[in-house]
Amino acid sequence: MKILLVEDEDDLRFLLTTALEVGGHEVIQAADGGAALSHVAAPDVDLVLLDIRLPDIDGFEVLAGMDAAARRRTVMMSAHGDAELASRAVEAGCAAYLPKPFRLEELRSIIDDFPIRQAS
Amino acid sequence: MSADAPPDRARSAELGDAPARRRLASIERLAQVGFWEWTIGTGELIWSDELYRVFGHEPGDVRPSYEAWLAAIHPDDRPEVQALVERAVRTHESYAVDHRIIRPDGAVRLVHGRGDVEVGPDGEAVRLSGIASDVTESRRASEHLHEFVSEVAHELRTPLASIQSSVDLLRLTRQDLPPEARDATMTVLGRQVSRLRSVANALLEIDALRPISGGISLVPVRVEHAVAQAISAVPRPDLVLLSVDVPSQLEVKADTELLGRALGALLSNAYQHGGDAIDVRATATDFDVTITVEDDGPGVDPAVRDTMFAPFVRSHAATAPGSGLGLTLAHRLALVMGGRLTYTSRIGGGARFSLVLERTDDAEGDRL
Numbered sequence: 001m002k003i004l005l006v007e008d009e010d011d012l013r014f015l016l017t018t019a020l021e022v023g024g025h026e027v028i029q030a031a032d033g034g035a036a037l038s039h040v041a042a043p044d045v046d047l048v049l050l051d052i053r054l055p056d057i058d059g060f061e062v063l064a065g066m067d068a069a070a071r072r073r074t075v076m077m078s079a080h081g082d083a084e085l086a087s088r089a090v091e092a093g094c095a096a097y098l099p100k101p102f103r104l105e106e107l108r109s110i111i112d113d114f115p116i117r118q119a120s
Numbered sequence: 121m122s123a124d125a126p127p128d129r130a131r132s133a134e135l136g137d138a139p140a141r142r143r144l145a146s147i148e149r150l151a152q153v154g155f156w157e158w159t160i161g162t163g164e165l166i167w168s169d170e171l172y173r174v175f176g177h178e179p180g181d182v183r184p185s186y187e188a189w190l191a192a193i194h195p196d197d198r199p200e201v202q203a204l205v206e207r208a209v210r211t212h213e214s215y216a217v218d219h220r221i222i223r224p225d226g227a228v229r230l231v232h233g234r235g236d237v238e239v240g241p242d243g244e245a246v247r248l249s250g251i252a253s254d255v256t257e258s259r260r261a262s263e264h265l266h267e268f269v270s271e272v273a274h275e276l277r278t279p280l281a282s283i284q285s286s287v288d289l290l291r292l293t294r295q296d297l298p299p300e301a302r303d304a305t306m307t308v309l310g311r312q313v314s315r316l317r318s319v320a321n322a323l324l325e326i327d328a329l330r331p332i333s334g335g336i337s338l339v340p341v342r343v344e345h346a347v348a349q350a351i352s353a354v355p356r357p358d359l360v361l362l363s364v365d366v367p368s369q370l371e372v373k374a375d376t377e378l379l380g381r382a383l384g385a386l387l388s389n390a391y392q393h394g395g396d397a398i399d400v401r402a403t404a405t406d407f408d409v410t411i412t413v414e415d416d417g418p419g420v421d422p423a424v425r426d427t428m429f430a431p432f433v434r435s436h437a438a439t440a441p442g443s444g445l446g447l448t449l450a451h452r453l454a455l456v457m458g459g460r461l462t463y464t465s466r467i468g469g470g471a472r473f474s475l476v477l478e479r480t481d482d483a484e485g486d487r488l
Contacts (some may be wrong), residue, residue: 009281012281014308015289015308016285019285022289025124079274080277081277102284103282103290104289105288
C-alpha cells in the first residue's frame, strides 16, 4: 500500500515510517500542510495519515484541499484528544480518527481493513 | 411595569432601617451582586445600588423600570431572558440564566441572573425578586484555563505518542528492524522521555498556576505596591541590577493576586533570559497605565516572536532554564484583567514587555 504520512513531529514521523515500511508499505513523508497538499492529488496514494496540528495550515485545511474520494482514504490523528475533534473529522468525510498516543496495532488494524485502490 | 416613585425613594423603600441597609450595601458591594424586586400589582421596581453598577450606571441615575432593564439586555439574548421571566410569573418557578448586557458606554458584559417568585394567599404571583452579578472576568478566566489545560494535555500526549510508537516498534519487529533503525528508536525513546519530564517540571515550577483563591475581583490596585510585592516574591540572581521607577499615585483596575502573578512571571522571565540590568517602570495616559519590564539581554528570538505567548514556546537558542509557560500566563492574566501584554525589541538590544491596564486613579492629579 502507498501511504502519505503527514506529521510535523520528526521523531513520530520517523517511527511511523519505519513501522509502515517494515510492514511492507511504501511511505511518502510530508512534514507540513503545504507539502501534504502537493502529494494528495497523486493518483496512487491508497491512504493518507494526517496530523491535525501542523506548522503552516491545519489538517482540516489540508482535508478541504482534497476531493471526496481522497478524504475517504484519510485517517486523521491528533494529540488534542477531544471527542468534538473526532466527530468533526468524521463529519469532514475522512475514514477514521486516531487519537494520540495510539498503539501500532491500532494503526495496523485500520490499514488492514482499508481497501487497496484499484488502478484506474 | 415602570416605577412611579422617585429613584432614591424606590431604592431605599422596604430595604430596612439605615444600619441594616448599610450592612446590606456592604455585602452587595463586596460580593458584587445587585438585587432587584418587582411588585407585580403596582409595577413598582426597586434596584439596589450594586444593581445599577452591574448595569453600568451610578446608583439612582436612571429610573428603574422593567423596560430599562430589558433594553440593557443584549438583543440576541433578550427573547430568552424575557421568556424566562414571563414563565416565572406564570408558573412560579425560579430561574437562573447567564446573559449579556450592553452598558451605556457600549461595553458588553456577561451577567448571571437569578429570579424567584413570591406567591400571595390567592395563589397568584405577587412579587418577583432577583439578583444579578457580573461574571465576565470569571467566565473569561475559566475559558483561558480550559484552553490552557487543553494545551498542556496536547503537550503531554505528543511525546507519549512517540514513546508508545517506539515501544511498539521494538516489541513488534524484533528481527525485522535493522540495527540502525533500532538504535535510532532507542534514541527517540530517551529524547521523548526527557521531553515529558521537562513538561512535568514546567508545570510544577510555575507559581502562577496555583489555584486562584476565591473569585477574581477587579479593584483599584496601587501599582507601586504590586511591583514592590512582585520584586520581593521572585528570587533575584546576585548579579542582576534592578532599577524601579513607578510614580506612587498610579492605580490600575486589577486583581491583586493576578497582577502579582503576572508581574512575577515577567520578572522571572527577565531574570532568566535578560541580561544583568533590568528596568521596571510605569507610565500613564489619562486612561491606561503601562508597566514595562525591560532587560538588556539578547531579546526574544525573532523565530518565536509571533508565537511567544502560546504555551510551551521557547526560543530555539534558549539554554537558560524556563518552562515556556511564564509569558503565556502573564499574557492570559493580562487579558483576564481586561488589559494586554505586548512585546517590543529594545533599541540596542534587549526585550521590553509592556503590561497595559486601565487606570483608576484620577489623572488630574498629575497636573497639579
